[in-house]
Every structure is written in structure tokens, then in C-alpha cells.
Amino acid sequence: MNSRLSLALSGGAVALPDGRVVLFRPPADLDLDGLPDGVVAMQGFRPDHDALAARGVDVMAEVGGPADAAVVFVARSKALTRDMIARACAMVPAGNPVVVDGARADGIDSIVRDCRAVFDVGEVFAKAHGKCFSFPSGPAPDGWAAATQRVDGMETRAGVFSADGVDPGSAILARYVTGLSGQVCDLGAGWGYLSRVVLTSDKISRCALVEAEHDALACARGNVTDPRAEFHWADATTWAGGPFDTVVTNPPFHTARKADPSIGRAFIAAAGRLLTPAGRLIMVANRHLPYEAALGETFAETVVVEDTGGYKVIEARRPRRTRGRSR
CATH class of the missing domain: 3.40.50.150 (Vaccinia Virus protein VP39)
Structure with a gap:
């Protein structure tokens, strides 16, 4: 089970407030321990969507509206990851946390470097061949929001x-x-x-x-x-x-x-x-x-x-x- 985020939360490396927290493309095997009650998952890949729904997660293909915090799970496509971070920043009030989690094989190291260049990135928690970190929400760089x-x-x-x-x-x-x-x-x-x-x-x-x-x-x-x-x-x-x-x-x-x-x-x-x-x-x-x-x-x-x-x-x-x- 993918537990890096739960371990980062339990160890204080990242923190999520109570309220509406949007998870961007969480994996089907995500460890839900430590997540607040107001979690909403946005997952457009049908097998993972259905697996999360079967576990009782509130999941949909698209999520709109404001959120108190967001967690972005790194995708194989760097353009998609940047787009999700930009969408999270637009959804979350300035100063509230945006958390990013991902495996090295999916490019998390590159995303850490990109985010450090533009956001105030906090502690980077490394575990299970991947990393998890957070930063206060703010405007995403031009070009991160993907155009059709x-x-x-x-x-x-x-x-x-x-x-x-x-x-x-x-x-x-x-x-x-x-x-x-x-x-x-x-x-x-x-x-x-x-x-x-x-x-x-x-x-x-x-x-x-x-x-x-x-x-x-x-x-x-x-x-x-x-x-x-x-x-x-x-x-x-x-x-x-x-x-x-x-x-x-x-x-x-x-x-x-x-x-x-x-x-x-x-x-x-x-x-x-x-x-x-x-x-x-x-x-x-x-x-x-x-x-x-x-x-x-x-x-x-x-x-x-x-x-x-x-x-x-x-x-x-x-x-x-x-x-x-x-x-």
C-alpha cells in the first residue's frame, strides 16, 4: 500500500487542515491513514477511480470549487503534474498547503527542483523510492496550467x-x-x-x-x-x-x-x-x-x-x- 503520504503526515513533515482537501490523481492503493474527513479525490483513470470508490473514498473524474488544501500525486507526464499543481494553487487560498507526493521513477526529483524555484518548499520527506513535500499556495508560473x-x-x-x-x-x-x-x-x-x-x-x-x-x-x-x-x-x-x-x-x-x-x-x-x-x-x-x-x-x-x-x-x-x- 502507498503509505508515504501517511508517514509524512504522522511525522509532521507535511500537514493538512480540517476541511475540504482535494487529492489530485491519487493511486488506488493510497494509505488513507491521517487524511482529514473532508477528502475528495479527483481521479480520471477509471480502474483507479473505481478502486477508490470501492474503498469508500468520495471520488469523481473532475472536481471544482475552492478547497482548504490539496495533495498532488505526481504523474508520469511532467506537463500533467505541473498542470495539477497550477490547478491546486488556483483552488487553494494563498498560504494554505499544497502537498506534492511522488516516486522517483515518475520524476519527483525534477518536480521538487521546479517547485523550489517558485514556491517556499518546506521539509522534503523521502521514503520508499519517492518524496513528499508541501508549500504555501501561491500563483503558479506561467505555462504550468496546460492548454488544449x-x-x-x-x-x-x-x-x-x-x-x-x-x-x-x-x-x-x-x-x-x-x-x-x-x-x-x-x-x-x-x-x-x-x-x-x-x-x-x-x-x-x-x-x-x-x-x-x-x-x-x-x-x-x-x-x-x-x-x-x-x-x-x-x-x-x-x-x-x-x-x-x-x-x-x-x-x-x-x-x-x-x-x-x-x-x-x-x-x-x-x-x-x-x-x-x-x-x-x-x-x-x-x-x-x-x-x-x-x-x-x-x-x-x-x-x-x-x-x-x-x-x-x-x-x-x-x-x-x-x-x-x-x-
């Missing part, structure tokens, strides 16, 4: 996957998702690039965009305005929609900064559940990722249709059915 970006005419935001441009794997996969027909699911749709390509076909009757990151899905809503599109803020590995004729996906493969092929395997299993008996999966993956066993377990037919630039495009057909499963 435009990439090839499409909206993206700080912290979403491939925020600075179309992912190379998705660009390759796009060549294989034109001309589709029937009902299509874009699993892990991000900010909607692939779905917009899918919907260039007039044979599509429905395209479901399933995305766990709330900010990415908000971008997709603006980028994909076709009335055949529908949007689902959900964990793609457990979502229960369907059935679909085709699933397209460029699945994520990182947990924190480490490659984690289990995520892609979970996407493959989810695709098998979501497809009709004659349905097919079209996916792209980094060449080195070992998905062959999972594909063989889930589908009767699998073929690599392209292997280029470090990526492989895979088409899988005829999902295997487990005993007792029905549509």
Missing part, C-alpha cells in the same frame, strides 16, 4: 497517450481499419484518432469508443462528431458491451515506466469476449511484445499482416468460446 493542444486538427491534452501527435503504431494500424462494416469497437480509443478513420466508411453502423482515461475520452468527444459514435468511460479489459463485428486496438503496454505485456493480453481477452462468433480483432503492437500465446488461446485464426518499423499488425478471427458463455 491541436494535433492535425484534433484536440489532445497533457497526460493523455500520444498527446504530441499520432502514435506511429496507430498510424500503421489506420491503413487496416478503413472500409470496415457493421458494428466496431475501438478498445482503448484514446483521443479518437482510429475511430475517426473507422468512421470514414459508410458501411459502419456503430462505433463504440471505450477509454479508461477521462481526459482522453473528453478529447475524443470533440474529435469524433459522427452520430454513429458512442463513448464509454470504462476499463477496456472489463467492459461488457457488444457484440461487435470488429474490434480495433492499439493496447497500452506500460505500468508506470515498465513494459507490462499483461495489459495487452487482457485487451486481447476482452476483444474475444466482445466479438460475434465470426468477428475479428485488428490490433497493432510493438514487435517484441509476446502476445502470440494469448492470441492463440483466444482466437482460432491469427495472422501477422504487416511487420514494419518495429510494429506488427495482427488480425485474429473466430474467437474461442468458453463453456457456459452465451450471447
Whole structure:
């Protein structure tokens, strides 16, 4: 369990007042000991959101209004971390505490240096390969509050996957998702690039965009305005929609900064559940990722249709059915 913040609170390295305290993107396993009763969590990643809610935390995708204090949990994206600090400073009265907590692997050392340059940073508490510190709220530097970006005419935001441009794997996969027909699911749709390509076909009757990151899905809503599109803020590995004729996906493969092929395997299993008996999966993956066993377990037919630039495009057909499963 992530207990660095609780230890910093119990040891007096940081302090939080009674009242409304907003937690920006807290991890699902956050140790809640020492936090005041008025805690509200802002967590837009659906699996963590749901895990926190199951623990009784008051959690929502977006939080507005003033707060007596805030805790910012460092994100992998430095731009997103700076944006959360700027939002916390705008929400918390001058002089009240803004606490920042994060792991070294996620860049907390850089954030400590940045904050020391502009805020009156107090004691830095180091524990469990990370750090926790606080400073009195004040105006954040210009440029820390992230502005919406435009990439090839499409909206993206700080912290979403491939925020600075179309992912190379998705660009390759796009060549294989034109001309589709029937009902299509874009699993892990991000900010909607692939779905917009899918919907260039007039044979599509429905395209479901399933995305766990709330900010990415908000971008997709603006980028994909076709009335055949529908949007689902959900964990793609457990979502229960369907059935679909085709699933397209460029699945994520990182947990924190480490490659984690289990995520892609979970996407493959989810695709098998979501497809009709004659349905097919079209996916792209980094060449080195070992998905062959999972594909063989889930589908009767699998073929690599392209292997280029470090990526492989895979088409899988005829999902295997487990005993007792029905549509």
C-alpha cells in the first residue's frame, strides 16, 4: 500500500487542515491513514477511480470549487503534474498547503527542483523510492496550467497517450481499419484518432469508443462528431458491451515506466469476449511484445499482416468460446 503520504503526515513533515482537501490523481492503493474527513479525490483513470470508490473514498473524474488544501500525486507526464499543481494553487487560498507526493521513477526529483524555484518548499520527506513535500499556495508560473493542444486538427491534452501527435503504431494500424462494416469497437480509443478513420466508411453502423482515461475520452468527444459514435468511460479489459463485428486496438503496454505485456493480453481477452462468433480483432503492437500465446488461446485464426518499423499488425478471427458463455 502507498503509505508515504501517511508517514509524512504522522511525522509532521507535511500537514493538512480540517476541511475540504482535494487529492489530485491519487493511486488506488493510497494509505488513507491521517487524511482529514473532508477528502475528495479527483481521479480520471477509471480502474483507479473505481478502486477508490470501492474503498469508500468520495471520488469523481473532475472536481471544482475552492478547497482548504490539496495533495498532488505526481504523474508520469511532467506537463500533467505541473498542470495539477497550477490547478491546486488556483483552488487553494494563498498560504494554505499544497502537498506534492511522488516516486522517483515518475520524476519527483525534477518536480521538487521546479517547485523550489517558485514556491517556499518546506521539509522534503523521502521514503520508499519517492518524496513528499508541501508549500504555501501561491500563483503558479506561467505555462504550468496546460492548454488544449491541436494535433492535425484534433484536440489532445497533457497526460493523455500520444498527446504530441499520432502514435506511429496507430498510424500503421489506420491503413487496416478503413472500409470496415457493421458494428466496431475501438478498445482503448484514446483521443479518437482510429475511430475517426473507422468512421470514414459508410458501411459502419456503430462505433463504440471505450477509454479508461477521462481526459482522453473528453478529447475524443470533440474529435469524433459522427452520430454513429458512442463513448464509454470504462476499463477496456472489463467492459461488457457488444457484440461487435470488429474490434480495433492499439493496447497500452506500460505500468508506470515498465513494459507490462499483461495489459495487452487482457485487451486481447476482452476483444474475444466482445466479438460475434465470426468477428475479428485488428490490433497493432510493438514487435517484441509476446502476445502470440494469448492470441492463440483466444482466437482460432491469427495472422501477422504487416511487420514494419518495429510494429506488427495482427488480425485474429473466430474467437474461442468458453463453456457456459452465451450471447
